[in-house]
Structures are given as C-alpha cells and as structure tokens.
Amino acid sequence: MTEDEPRERIRDAALRQFALLGFKGATVRGIAADAGVSPGLVQHHFPTKDALREECDAYVFAALRGLRDRGPADADLVANAHEVLALIVPYVATAMAGDTPTAARWFDELAEGHREALTNGERGTFLPEGEDVQAIVAVHTAMELGLAILNRHLYRRLGAEPNDPAADVRIARARLYLATRRTVGEELEKHVREGLERFEHGEGSDR
Structure with missing residues (x-):
C-alpha cells in the first residue's frame, strides 16, 4: 500500500458518507468504518471534519475540470467516466441541495464549462446569434444539475x-x-x- 492510498480511501469513503448522511450527519467513526481504517488514522490525515470536506471539495473540483478539459468528444472519457461520476454525483447533489458556498462555486464552474462548449463549436454547433447566451447557459447548467439532485428518483x-x-x-x-x-x-x-x-x-x- 502506498503512502497516498489510505488518504484516498478515506477521501472516497467521506464522499460516500457525506452524500448519504449529509455533512452534519456523517461522522469520523462512520467514515473510518467505510474506509476500513481506524478513526485515529482518519484524524491523522484530516484533523477535522471540515478539513476532510475541503479535501472532498478539491477532488470534485479537479474531477469536474478534468471532464470539462477533455470534452465530450473524447470517446475514452465517455467509456470510463462511470467510476468517477458514480462517486462524485451523489456528493454534488447533497452539496447543491444544501445551498452552500461550495454549491455556488460548483454551479459557476459547471456553467463556465457549458458556456465554452456551447460557444466554441466543441459540440459541432454554435448558439445562434441573437440568443441570450447567459440565460441559455444558466438554464442548461441547472437542468444538468437536476440530474444529480434527482439522482435517486431517476x-x-x-x-x-x-x-x-x-x-x-x-x-x-x-x-x-x-x-x-x-x-x-x-x-x-x-x-x-x-x-x-x-x-x-x-x-x-x-x-
């Protein structure tokens, strides 16, 4: 086991626990059990639950940027995105439902990615001239996030x-x-x- 493996296991367990129980409901003990480590090891890597949440947020931001930068035309990405999305989508849904500062940052991050894709021809088409780009991008982002927030019902x-x-x-x-x-x-x-x-x-x- 490499030095980074326990930290990554704890982070992934935290993503699952935060998504399942919310940020207030999740506990260090529950995260440790999910990761298969001791509570002491969790606190060794992340002294507070807030620090662990910050690690989760940073991972999700990096994952979203990676997906955006590679773009939908990357067939390998489309074929292999399931594992990453399965972990982060429920977490994002929990954060968005809570209307946290992080949720606002994620919305803007995703909106910027959609704006680029809808205006630079990445998807093989451009928004027609005269359309309200800002409104279209905002609505499209909200609709996409709705898939995450309503994930269980879907x-x-x-x-x-x-x-x-x-x-x-x-x-x-x-x-x-x-x-x-x-x-x-x-x-x-x-x-x-x-x-x-x-x-x-x-x-x-x-x-």
Whole structure:
C-alpha cells in the first residue's frame, strides 16, 4: 500500500458518507468504518471534519475540470467516466441541495464549462446569434444539475439501483437524444416565442 492510498480511501469513503448522511450527519467513526481504517488514522490525515470536506471539495473540483478539459468528444472519457461520476454525483447533489458556498462555486464552474462548449463549436454547433447566451447557459447548467439532485428518483423510475452501469448507458443515450433532436415542433415553437414576446412587452391579457 502506498503512502497516498489510505488518504484516498478515506477521501472516497467521506464522499460516500457525506452524500448519504449529509455533512452534519456523517461522522469520523462512520467514515473510518467505510474506509476500513481506524478513526485515529482518519484524524491523522484530516484533523477535522471540515478539513476532510475541503479535501472532498478539491477532488470534485479537479474531477469536474478534468471532464470539462477533455470534452465530450473524447470517446475514452465517455467509456470510463462511470467510476468517477458514480462517486462524485451523489456528493454534488447533497452539496447543491444544501445551498452552500461550495454549491455556488460548483454551479459557476459547471456553467463556465457549458458556456465554452456551447460557444466554441466543441459540440459541432454554435448558439445562434441573437440568443441570450447567459440565460441559455444558466438554464442548461441547472437542468444538468437536476440530474444529480434527482439522482435517486431517476434510477428508481428506470427500475435500477443507483449507479447501475446499464442504467447509466440508458440515461446517457436519453440525454444525447434530447440534445440532438427537437422535442417541440416548429409551429409550437413559433407560438411560444410569440407569447413570450407579448408577455415581455406587457401585452398579456392579465396585465
């Protein structure tokens, strides 16, 4: 066992325990049991629970940046992302639901990644000129994070256990379908846009 292995095992156990029980509910003893080490070893590497949480946050930030930098066109990344995402998605969901300062940083980090991908042609397309890029990026980020926050319900609906690889493939294919095909017809889009413009200019029937 290398010198870093116990620290990494403790960090991974903390990610699971924090996601399962929340930051207040998780205990050093529970994290130690999950990692298969003594509570003393946990405190040797991380003197406080806050220090352990900071380690988890740093790991998640690094993982998100790594995924963003490699991009969706990296087939190896797509094929091997399950292990990383299975560990960090429940943790991110817990943090986002708690509306912590970390949650705001993650939202902005993810939004920046989506902004780059939607405006630099990385996905093989660009946002049309005249569209509200800031709003589109913010809404897209919130929708993506919704998959993490509603993670358990998503798997339940698919009749699968959380992080089931077969269900993950189904989810990824569904996301790809929604990203590449129109889900409303052009005529409906025209009517909705017209209604939004009327609302924007105070032309609604109740205004």
